[in-house]
Amino acid sequence: MKARRRPVKLHAKRLPALAARTLVLGVDGGGSKTRAVVADGAGEVLGEGLAGPSNPLRVGVGEAVGAIRDAADKACAEAGVRRVEIVAAEVGLAGVKRADIRERMRAAVAELGFKTVEVVTDADIALYGATDGKPGLVIIAGTGSICCGINARGRRACAGGWGPVVGDEGSGSWIARRALQAVARATDGRGRRTALVEAACDYFNVTAADDLSTAVYAPNMTNSRIAGFGSRVVGAAKRRDVVAREIVGEAGRELALAAAAVIRKLKMERERFQVAYVGGVFAAGALILDPLTEEVMRVAPRAFLAPPVLAPAEAAARMAGEQLQLALAG
Numbered sequence: 001m002k003a004r005r006r007p008v009k010l011h012a013k014r015l016p017a018l019a020a021r022t023l024v025l026g027v028d029g030g031g032s033k034t035r036a037v038v039a040d041g042a043g044e045v046l047g048e049g050l051a052g053p054s055n056p057l058r059v060g061v062g063e064a065v066g067a068i069r070d071a072a073d074k075a076c077a078e079a080g081v082r083r084v085e086i087v088a089a090e091v092g093l094a095g096v097k098r099a100d101i102r103e104r105m106r107a108a109v110a111e112l113g114f115k116t117v118e119v120v121t122d123a124d125i126a127l128y129g130a131t132d133g134k135p136g137l138v139i140i141a142g143t144g145s146i147c148c149g150i151n152a153r154g155r156r157a158c159a160g161g162w163g164p165v166v167g168d169e170g171s172g173s174w175i176a177r178r179a180l181q182a183v184a185r186a187t188d189g190r191g192r193r194t195a196l197v198e199a200a201c202d203y204f205n206v207t208a209a210d211d212l213s214t215a216v217y218a219p220n221m222t223n224s225r226i227a228g229f230g231s232r233v234v235g236a237a238k239r240r241d242v243v244a245r246e247i248v249g250e251a252g253r254e255l256a257l258a259a260a261a262v263i264r265k266l267k268m269e270r271e272r273f274q275v276a277y278v279g280g281v282f283a284a285g286a287l288i289l290d291p292l293t294e295e296v297m298r299v300a301p302r303a304f305l306a307p308p309v310l311a312p313a314e315a316a317a318r319m320a321g322e323q324l325q326l327a328l329a330g
Contacts, residue, residue: 021040021041022040022041022087022321022324023038023039023040023041023046023079023081023085023086023087024038024039024040024041024086024087024088024089024090024317024320024321024324025037025038025039025072025075025086025088025089025090025114025316025317025320026039026089026090026092026125026312026313026314026315026316026317026318026319026320027054027068027071027072027089027090027091027092027093027313027316028092028122028125028126028311028312028313028316029053029054029055029064029067029068029071029091029092029093029094029122030053030054030055030093030094030122030142030143030144031053031055031058031094031095031142031143031144031173031223031224031227032053032142032143032172032224032227032228032280033050033051033052033053034050034051034052034053034054034067034068034070034071035048035049035050035071035311035312035313036048036049036050036051036068036071036072036074036075036313037049037075037313037314037316037317038072038075038076038078038079038081038086038317039314039317039318039321041321043318043321045314045317046078046079046080046081047074047075047076047077047078047079047080047081048074048075048078048313049070049071049072049073049074049075049076049077049078050071050074051066051067051068051069051070051071051074052067052070053067053143053224054067054068054071054093054094055093055094055095055143056093056095056096056101056104056105057094057095057101057163058094058095058222058223058224061104061105061108062108064093064105064108065105065108065109065111065112068091068109068112069112072086072089072112083112083113083114084113086113086114086115087114087115087116087324088114088115088116088117088118088320088321088323088324089109089114089116089117089118089320090118090120090125090316090317090319090320090323091105091106091109091117091118091119091120091316092119092120092121092122092123092124092125092126092312092313092315092316093105093119093120093121093122094121094122094143094144096119096120096121097121097161102119102120102121103119105119106118106119116323116324118319118320118323120319122140122312123138123140123146123148123158123161124148125312125313125315125316125319126138126140126148126276126278126308126312126315127148127149127150127156128310128315128316128318128319129308129309129310129311129312129314129315129316129318130274130276130278130308130309130310130315131273131274131276131308131309132309132310134273134274135149135150135151135152135268135271135273136149136150136273136274136275136276137149137259137262137263137273137274137275137276137303138275138276138277138278138308139255139258139259139275139276139277139278139279139292140278140279141170141171141172141251141255141277141278141279141280141281141282142171142172142227142278142279142280142281143168143171143172143173143223143224143227144161144163144164144168144171144172144173145160145161145167145168145169145170145171145174145254145255145258145279145281146158146159146160146161146258147159147160147255147258147259147261147262148262149259149262149263149265149266149268150266151266151267151268151271152271155266157262157265157266158262159257159258159259159261159262159265160258164177164223169251169254169255169257169258170251170252170253170254170255170258170281171227171230171251171279171281172227172228172230172231172279172280172281173223173226173227173230174230174251174254175230175233175234175247175248175251175281176226176227176228176229176230176233177226178247178250178251179196179200179229179230179232179233179243179244179247180200180212180216180226180229182194182196182243182247183196183197183200183209183212184209184212186209186243187209187210191243192242192243194236194241194242194243194244195236195239195241195244196232196233196236196241196243196244197209199229199232199233199235199236200212200229200232202232203228203229203232204216204229230280230281231280231283233247233248234248234281234283234284234287237284237287238284238287245287248284248287248288249287249288249290249291250291251281251284251288252287252288252289252290252291252292252295253291253292253295255288255292256291256292256294256295256296257295259275259292259295259296259299260295260296260298260299263296263299263300263303264299268300268303269299269300270300270302271300271302271303272302272303272304273300273302273303273304274303274304274305274306275296275303275304275305275306276305276306276307276308276309277289277292277305277307277308278308278311278312289305292305293305
């Protein structure tokens, strides 16, 4: 029997004063997975659930809503509550920068039975939770990548988030593609030997590197699946593969370029503020954080990198509570 999860108290400096049994839902959805948490009015996370990707640009509105439903149902089951008991839901998603897509997702999620629903971007919830509402930046690097920030005057700015074809530098999909290019060069004799060749064959389930093109260009190959190879690249970098380490280090510098653009837009070069980081790419640890920190410090010497105060799904739950409080006050 699965052990009962101990409730976790949200960092709650601004948590709304709601009845303890008031239930809210926070969702963090991206190109690889969806995470949902159920919290009560006292700010305790009662349950969490994981499901597949929910970026509507990648998987479509129907599949995205299905992943949100599955994650929410798992969170509700762990919390011992029903979905219809959720009073307010805040859903942060990749792929909803456009207002029309955001509204389509909001209408579709509302059909799941939540009393009130807000849909925002994944960057919105990550920024909210990153610095506890203080001026600062958040860098998101999972399947895709984006950096967003807010300054002391409340002005917001972002850089990145252009998707795998024209952007997403420093993301899991970017790392994976750079690694596959290195594999191709090594196989042809155009580049240095690397353990990434064997890692790619194993990940894409082929017997020889010459067969990789068949696998990666297969009709059913997805960006999420390719991005998953990024974790193998990080693993090779930790085992001191020179080519893999160079790719991961370059990813850190690419993410720093996005951060530098946001810092300049917001005129924060001389200020002290947190740069928070969220996403699976940061499992690389110092291999990516060191070059990222070095480049950020060139632009804003008083800035500092630190993990977010709240994870995105928990931040979304708190946003749901605050939206509910505003609605009740109105």
